[in-house]
Amino acid sequence: MVDSSKLPEVERQHLLGKELDPLPAIPLAAGPPLNERRIAIITTAGLHRIDDERFNLVDLSYRVLPVDVKTGDLSMTHSSVHFDRTGFREDVNLVYPIDRLKELAEKGEIGSVASFHYSFMGAGWPPQMIEETAKQLAVLLKEDGVNGVVLSPV
Amino acid sequence: MKPPRFLAVPFELGRPFGAPNQPEFQTRVLRAALQLLERLENPPILEWFPEDAPETEEDMETAWSCPVSFAPKLEVDSNRMNQVLSEIEQLKPWHEVYVLKHGRASHFVSGLDLPRIVRLFDELAQGNPAPETGSETPLPELIRLSLDDLRTWYGETAQGQPGKGSFQQINEWFWTETAAALLVAAAAVALENHEDPFLRGIAARALVQRQYQEQLFTALGKK
Numbered sequence: 207m208v209d210s211s212k213l214p215e216v217e218r219q220h221l222l223g224k225e226l227d228p229l230p231a232i233p234l235a236a237g238p239p240l241n242e243r244r245i246a247i248i249t250t251a252g253l254h255r256i257d258d259e260r261f262n263l264v265d266l267s268y269r270v271l272p273v274d275v276k277t278g279d280l281s282m283t284h285s286s287v288h289f290d291r292t293g294f295r296e297d298v299n300l301v302y303p304i305d306r307l308k309e310l311a312e313k314g315e316i317g318s319v320a321s322f323h324y325s326f327m328g329a330g331w332p333p334q335m336i337e338e339t340a341k342q343l344a345v346l347l348k349e350d351g352v353n354g355v356v357l358s359p360v
Numbered sequence: 361m362k363p364p365r366f367l368a369v370p371f372e373l374g375r376p377f378g379a380p381n382q383p384e385f386q387t388r389v390l391r392a393a394l395q396l397l398e399r400l401e402n403p404p405i406l407e408w409f410p411e412d413a414p415e416t417e418e419d420m421e422t423a424w425s426c427p428v429s430f431a432p433k434l435e436v437d438s439n440r441m442n443q444v445l446s447e448i449e450q451l452k453p454w455h456e457v458y459v460l461k462h463g464r465a466s467h468f469v470s471g472l473d474l475p476r477i478v479r480l481f482d483e484l485a486q487g488n489p490a491p492e493t494g495s496e497t498p499l500p501e502l503i504r505l506s507l508d509d510l511r512t513w514y515g516e517t518a519q520g521q522p523g524k525g526s527f528q529q530i531n532e533w534f535w536t537e538t539a540a541a542l543l544v545a546a547a548a549v550a551l552e553n554h555e556d557p558f559l560r561g562i563a564a565r566a567l568v569q570r571q572y573q574e575q576l577f578t579a580l581g582k583k
Contacts (some may be wrong), residue, residue, distance in 0.1 A: 220570060225400065232555050234364055234400050243397065256467050262501055263566065285504060287569055289374030290527040292515050295466055297380030306390045316394065354397050356390065357363075358376050 230324045243354040245311075246320035246347055247271075250328025251294065252284030252303040261285065268343060271323040277304065279345050284327050289360065290310035301360050328360060332336070333353035365396040365405040371413050372527070378413040385414050440546065441482035443539040448474060451517040458520030466512045468506035471495055474513060477506040478543070485546035489554055500558050503547075504566050510540055535572040544568060545576035 210218050252261045254269035260283040277298035282291060293300040311319045324343060371378050377386045392409055399405050459465050483491035495502055511534060518530040535541045544567055551563035568576055
């Protein structure tokens with residue numbers, strides 16, 4: 207999560223001005239050690255396979271990123287004009303560190319990499335608007351045996 | 361908001377894992393985030409990642425500036441499209457260098473080619489509320505996807521040029537030194553009066569980056 211002090215002031219004020227109700231604090235559940243966990247990445251970078259449906263300007267849906275999709279076959283159709291995309295063009299791992307995750311699995315630092323990962327188009331939607339979708343996604347993650355998720359906000 | 365665990369990072373927006381082509385650094389960020397999974401104290405659990413994103417030796421040694429000098433921007437609306445097309449012609453060799461370096465160019469998400477994208481923004485800037493695009497994509501979507509493609513192409517030309525421009529430099533160059541940005545801003549100004557509130561919203565929030573709006577709109581004579 208980016209430090210807001212690094213943003214241009216007008217952008218910083220825009221983000222700080224968003225009114226969001228605090229989410230209830232839910233006690234954390236214990237799980238296996240990290241080297242036994244199956245990890246998925248969920249990014250809000252607006253990523254999808256090139257031949258997949260683009261994200262719309264107002265879009266609460268997600269796209270599936272199979273673990274074996276080549277990073278060069280990914281496209282970004284995030285609606286925000288306010289963040290840098292040059293880095294993504296050079297290296298998708300900047301927003302979707304799938305290669306890094308696979309390397310950690312090979313080293314035994316995590317148990318395994320999920321078969322499916324996911325991207326939303328994060329344009330600052332209030333969490334309540336996306337709650338139902340998130341619940342659907344939780345079912346899919348469980349079916350994939352995932353017990354740890356890295357959220358990559360963009 | 362109270363996410364269960366989060367790793368605060370000192371990186372720019374759009375770069376949650378630090379810097380491109382820096383696998384060891386990215387791994388340290390990812391590892392720091394994953395290690396939070398093993399902590400169970402009351403949420404939210406917040407950690408600060410202590411390292412700044414690395415700069416490459418290339419960043420430090422070679423200053424970047426666009427080697428192409430553009431003619432002073434004309435104010436006359438009817439010349440704006442030609443000016444952008446001329447600008448694109450001057451930049452094309454650098455785009456070809458980018459493609460050679462990287463093996464490919466980014467896929468255009470709008471489905472339009474560059475001249476059609478420029479024509480779209482020009483027609484909008486001239487007050488045409490419903491330009492013919494030949495695309496089945498609804499106009500609001502097509503506008504923002506076309507802007508994506510335009511910025512992507514310009515960004516790639518900058519990345520094909522000598523030196524290693526930081527993304528801030530490349531972004532600043534696009535918005536403050538190109539006729540393309542001025543054309544986009546002119547389209548945004550024209551769309552402010554569109555009968556479709558959705559398009560008016562796009563004009564206000566999704567075309568010109570906020571920190572450059574005042575400068576560009578002032579250049580266009582908008583008060």
